Structures are given as structure tokens and as C-alpha cells.
Amino acid sequence: xxxxxxxxxxxxxxxxxxxxxxxxxxxxxxxxxxxxxxxxxxxxxxxxxxxxxxxxxxxxxxxxxxxxxxxxxxxxxxxxxxxxxxxxxxxxxxxxxxxxxxxxxxxxxxxxxxxxxxxxxxxxxxxxxxxxxxxxxxxxxxxxxxxxxxxxxxxxxxxxxxxxxxxxxxxxxxxxxxxxxxxxxxxxxxxxxxxxxxxxxxxxxxxxxxxxxxxxxxxxxxxxxxxxxxxxxxxxxxxxxxxxxxxxxxxxxxxxxxxxxxxxxxxxxxxxxxxxxxxxxxxxxxxxxxxxxxxxxxxxxxxxxxxxxxxxxxxxxxxxxxxxxxxxxxxxxxxxxxxxxxxxxxxxxxxxxxxxx
Numbered sequence: 032x033x034x035x036x037x038x039x040x041x042x043x044x045x046x047x048x049x050x051x052x053x054x055x056x057x058x059x060x061x062x063x064x065x066x067x068x069x070x071x072x073x074x075x076x077x078x079x080x081x082x083x084x085x086x087x088x089x090x091x092x093x094x095x096x097x098x099x100x101x102x103x104x105x106x107x108x109x110x111x112x113x114x115x116x117x118x119x120x121x122x123x124x125x126x127x128x129x130x131x132x133x134x135x136x137x138x139x140x141x142x143x144x145x146x147x148x149x150x151x152x153x154x155x156x157x158x159x160x161x162x163x164x165x166x167x168x169x170x171x172x173x174x175x176x177x178x179x180x181x182x183x184x185x186x187x188x189x190x191x192x193x194x195x196x197x198x199x200x201x202x203x204x205x206x207x208x209x210x211x212x213x214x215x216x217x218x219x220x221x222x223x224x225x226x227x228x229x230x231x232x233x234x235x236x237x238x239x240x241x242x243x244x245x246x247x248x249x250x251x252x253x254x255x256x257x258x259x260x261x262x263x264x265x266x267x268x269x270x271x272x273x274x275x276x277x278x279x280x281x282x283x284x285x286x287x288x289x290x291x292x293x294x295x296x297x298x299x300x301x302x303x304x305x306x307x308x309x310x311x312x313x314x315x316x317x318x319x320x321x322x323x324x325x326x327x328x329x330x331x332x333x334x335x336x337x338x339x340x341x342x343x344x345x346x347x348x349x350x351x352x353x354x355x356x357x358x359x360x361x362x363x364x365x366x367x368x369x370x371x372x373x374x375x376x377x378x379x380x381x382x383x384x385x386x387x388x
Contacts, residue, residue, distance in 0.1 A: 095300070097301035098300055101300055101302075103246060116277075117194075122279050129183075137180075200259055204258055205263065206219055206261070208265070208273055213314065214231070215229045215252075217229060222336075223338045223343035229250045229319075229320070232247040251320040252319070255326045257297055258326070261291065265289050266283075275321055301322050302321045305318050
């Protein structure tokens with residue numbers, strides 16, 4: 032009888048040991064995550080790549096000092112400001128080489144004819160007035176010559192007009208310009224720089240910075256030299272007008288409308304403008320300052336603003352393929368481990384009574 036009881040107890044212990052063994056069986060697959068750990072760091076690698084791609088602040092940017100007489104009005108000035116953009120240079124040439132000579136010649140010719148008529152056909156010299164009413168030859172001349180003059184002027188004029196409204200290139204730097212009462216807001220969407228405001232500097236701060244009062248601002252628009260800039264201009268309240276004479280740039284900022292214009296600055300420097308549309312009581316205190324920098328210094332400025340000179344989409348797009356290639360291989364290896372781990376708690380209660388017996 033004792034031997035029978037011993038056999039029953041031994042059998043119960045054996046069954047308990049087998050149940051406990053089955054309950055602990057998932058321990059071997061549970062080690063799978065350790066084996067697949069090197070394949071799983073895809074998210075961590077992506078985070079590291081994104082952190083590396085995210086531009087850090089750059090303290091190497093220092094605002095440029097303006098050059099007296101460049102990009103700003105001068106005392107007793109009667110001419111256009113020196114132009115630093117291809118469109119401005121073309122317009123300056125058109126005005127000085129074609130328009131001014133033609134205007135001068137026509138003005139002197141008309142003045143000479145008037146003086147000659149006044150002197151030659153005065154009442155004292157012509158007691159009996161002429162009754163001539165028509166002269167076909169003269170009428171043909173004063174019709175044909177103006178037509179020829181206008182035809183000559185039209186060629187460079189239309190070329191300049193087309194150049195001003197030529198669509199921007201794909202490489203153009205996009206800047207959103209918003210006019211407010213009474214300051215400007217600038218944003219660089221491609222570089223990830225949100226809108227910042229540009230307000231007039233008080234007189235003491237402008238003089239301390241060596242800048243002209245009524246033109247100096249606390250935050251300038253900053254662009255790289257030699258790169259086309261596309262301005263998307265709008266207004267937030269009333270109609271303003273963004274105008275920088277040295278770039279030959281002027282475009283209205285109309286609420287509810289996005290107007291577009293472009294310029295390419297080919298000379299480093301600081302250039303000033305003003306709102307050119309009557310917009311309220313402080314219209315005269317709404318200056319514009321554009322700083323044109325070498326490309327490397329402009330990139331430093333972008334980093335100082337927390338932006339990415341290469342564009343916000345450039346670095347993540349380059350980093351994305353590496354994590355994507357590892358992800359499919361890691362997913363199947365991790366899935367069975369998770370399933371086995373979840374099955375272990377269900378087997379544990381069945382093993383507990385066997386151990387108590």
C-alpha cells in the first residue's frame with residue numbers, strides 16, 4: 032500500500048515537473064528580442080539621423096554695417112539709386128540710354144518750333160495772316176516720326192516688362208512677406224524659419240548701429256548674393272507696398288491676395304526701402320532693410336534662426352531609406368517573441384495546482 036502511495040506521489044510530482052517545464056518553455060523564445068535587438072534600433076537610428084540633420088544655432092552671423100550712399104537715399108540726389116539686380120541694371124540702361132535722350136531731343140525740338148512760330152508769325156511780322164489750312168507733307172511727317180519713335184522704344188520696353196514678370200526658377204529662395212500696420216513680417220518656409228517681424232529702430236539705436244534713421248530696422252530680411260529670390264507678398268489689414276529701389280522691386284501687399292515678384296541681388300551690402308502705399312498714420316515709419324550676404328554667411332544666418340539652409344525636406348529625405356530597409360526584416364522576428372510572451376501567463380496558472388499537489 033505504501034508502495035502504491037509512493038508511486039502516486041511520484042507520478043504527481045512528475046506531472047508537476049512536466050507542467051512546470053511547459054510553463055517555463057517560453058524562456059527560450061523570450062531571448063529572441065535580445066538576439067534581434069541590433070535589427071530593432073531603426074527608430075533610434077531615425078531619431079539620431081533627424082537630430083543630426085536638424086540645424087543647430089549658429090553664432091557666427093553678425094549683422095553687416097551699411098555703406099554710406101549705397102542702397103539708401105543721398106542728399107540732393109536726383110537720379111535712381113545704383114542698381115544691384117539684373118532687372119534694375121536693364122531698367123537703368125533703358126532710362127539713361129534711350130528714354131532720356133529721346134525725351135531731351137523731343138523737348139528741345141518742340142521748344143525750338145514754338146519759339147520759331149512765336150517769332151516768325153507774330154502779328155507785327157504778319158499784318159496779313161496766312162490762310163493756309165493744310166500741308167500734307169508736314170502732316171505725314173508729324174504722324175510717321177512719332178510712330179517710328181514709339182516702335183523703337185517698344186522693343187526694349189517690352190523686353191524689360193517680360194523680364195520683370197518672368198516666372199522664378201526652381202532654385203529660387205522663397206520668402207513670404209506680410210505687411211502689417213505698421214511693420215513687416217518675413218518667413219522662409221523652405222528653410223523652416225517661421226515668421227519674424229521687422230520694425231523701425233528708435234533714433235538712438237539706429238545712430239548707435241551706424242544706420243540711417245527712418246530706414247534702420249531691428250530684424251532685416253537676409254538673402255544670399257547671386258541667388259534669385261521669390262517674394263510672395265500679402266497684407267494683413269490694409270494695402271501696403273513693398274519697395275526696394277536698389278533692386279527695382281515694388282509690389283503691392285493686398286489683404287486676401289498673394290502677389291509675387293522676384294529679384295536677384297548681385298552685390299553684397301545692405302539695401303533699404305519703405306512702404307510705398309499710404310496705409311495709415313504711421314505709414315512713414317514702416318521701413319524695409321534687406322541684407323545681401325555671401326552664401327556661407329547667409330547659411331550661418333539661417334542656422335542662427337534655427338533653420339536649415341538646404342531646406343527642411345532635404346536631410347530627412349536622405350536619412351529615411353536606411354531605417355525603411357531595416358524595418359521589414361526586424362518586424363517578423365519581433366512578432367513571434369511577442370506572441371510567445373503573451374502565451375506564458377496563460378500557462379502559468381495551470382502549472383500552479385500541480386506544484387501544490
